[in-house]
Amino acid sequence: MPFANFQPATGVLGSxxxxxxxxxxxVLHLRLNRPAKRNAISDSLIAQIHTAFVNLPENxxxxxxxxxxxxxxxxxxxxxxxDRDTLGAVLxxxxxxxxxxxxxxxxxxxxxxxxxxxxxxxxxxxxSCHIRVAxxxxxxxxxxxxxxxxxGGGGSVRIPRLMGTARMTDMMLTGRVFDAVxxxxxxxxxxxxxxxxxxxxxxxxxxxxxxxxPMTAFAVMHALPRIADQSPAEGLxxxxxxxxxxxxxxxxxxxxxxxxEGRAPKVQKEPASSLSTGSPA
Numbered sequence: 425m426p427f428a429n430f431q432p433a434t435g436v437l438g439s440x441x442x443x444x445x446x447x448x449x450x451v452l453h454l455r456l457n458r459p460a461k462r463n464a465i466s467d468s469l470i471a472q473i474h475t476a477f478v479n480l481p482e483n484x485x486x487x488x489x490x491x492x493x494x495x496x497x498x499x500x501x502x503x504x505x506x507d508r509d510t511l512g513a514v515l516x517x518x519x520x521x522x523x524x525x526x527x528x529x530x531x532x533x534x535x536x537x538x539x540x541x542x543x544x545x546x547x548x549x550x551x552s553c554h555i556r557v558a559x560x561x562x563x564x565x566x567x568x569x570x571x572x573x574x575x576g577g578g579g580s581v582r583i584p585r586l587m588g589t590a591r592m593t594d595m596m597l598t599g600r601v602f603d604a605v606x607x608x609x610x611x612x613x614x615x616x617x618x619x620x621x622x623x624x625x626x627x628x629x630x631x632x633x634x635x636x637x638p639m640t641a642f643a644v645m646h647a648l649p650r651i652a653d654q655s656p657a658e659g660l661x662x663x664x665x666x667x668x669x670x671x672x673x674x675x676x677x678x679x680x681x682x683x684x685e686g687r688a689p690k691v692q693k694e695p696a697s698s699l700s701t702g703s704p705a
Contacts, residue, residue: 426624427453436479440472444492450485450634451627459493464501465545467516473549474523477530485634485641488626489527489553490537491546496562499544502571517576520545524552524578528649533633533641537626538562538604538613548577550612551586554645555629557615559622562604564612566595585652586612639673 430446430453432438437445444455454476456463463469480487491497508516527534527549536553543565550556566583568574575583575596583592587610594600607613617625633641647666651659 426627437476437481440476442466442469442472443476445476447481447484450483451488451630452480452484452486453488453490453627455489456491456497459491459495461501462495462498462541463491463493463546464498465549466501466504469501470520470523474519474526477523477526480531485532485636485638486630487532487534488537488623488630489534489549490623490626491539493540494561495540495546496536496538496542497546497549498541499546499548499567513576520548520577524548524582527552528554528582529646531642532638533645535626535630535633537622538607539622541565542607544568544575545577545579547583547612548575548579551582552578555615555633556613557617557622557626557629558604558607558613559617560604560619562607562613563601564595564603564607565599565601566592567599569596570599583612585649586610637670637673637675639670639675643670 427446427448430448433445433447433452437443442457444453444457446453454473456469456473458464458466458469477487533555534553535555535557536550538550538556538558539561540563542550542558542562544567547564547566566575566579574580579592591610595602602610602612604613604616608616615622615625615629643666647662651662654662
């Protein structure tokens with residue numbers, strides 16, 4: 425049982441009733457807990473997700489994000505949709521932005537485990553994570569065009585960077601739904617597993633990531649997306665600064681010394697697995 429050693433969270437994280445949060449050493453598992461609603465996002469749920477990510481325990485180095493039940497997240501809970509004036513609607517969207525920014529630009533990498541519906545706001549959550557692992561049951565949709573609304577949780581910024589503007593346009597205008605195979609082919613998903621195996625694969629990746637140097641993980645999370653938005657000259661300069669910062673931490677120096685002294689493994693090709701694949705970088 426890969427999750428046998430996980431213990432329920434206490435304190436602030438333990439008080440969040442719409443989430444199931446547990447921890448085993450440096451890995452924290454955060455599970456959306458509205459299965460009867462296919463983990464649809466209510467105002468309360470978005471607030472609790474934000475609270476969780478800004479209050480991660482200091483010893484956490486990776487987060488596994490999943491959904492309770494058969495679905496990851498079916499998006500905005502339309503049953504709780506209320507009339508808002510223009511300012512109220514803008515502030516509501518900005519609240520989602522703050523939550524998903526806390527995931528993408530937080531302290532530690534986040535691995536999303538996807539099954540069933542990954543729709544609307546659910547796809548926006550997944551896009552804010554750093555690695556996405558999907559089971560064959562996962563499917564991806566953006567029904568905003570059919571609902572008469574527009575994405576408001578950062579989807580217009582993050583999702584085209586994964587699949588391209590043309591594919592997102594297709595999804596929103598026609599209601600097209602992609603399956604898990606297409607999700608991997610189009611760059612939304614990095615790993616595709618067999619049925620019932622995504623959580624175990626996500627945990628494997630989370631444990632591996634948790635063993636990385638924190639400064640390097642932070643640089644990958646915060647510098648890479650910003651460099652991608654810069655001009656080549658600005659990006660190269662930013663890269664030099666970030667490279668110097670990361671290489672001069674005590675942990676980096678210790679790891680480099682271990683490699684030079686033959687105490688650290690060399691890079692080798694991993695054996696092919698019948699359980700999961702990784703898409704090209």
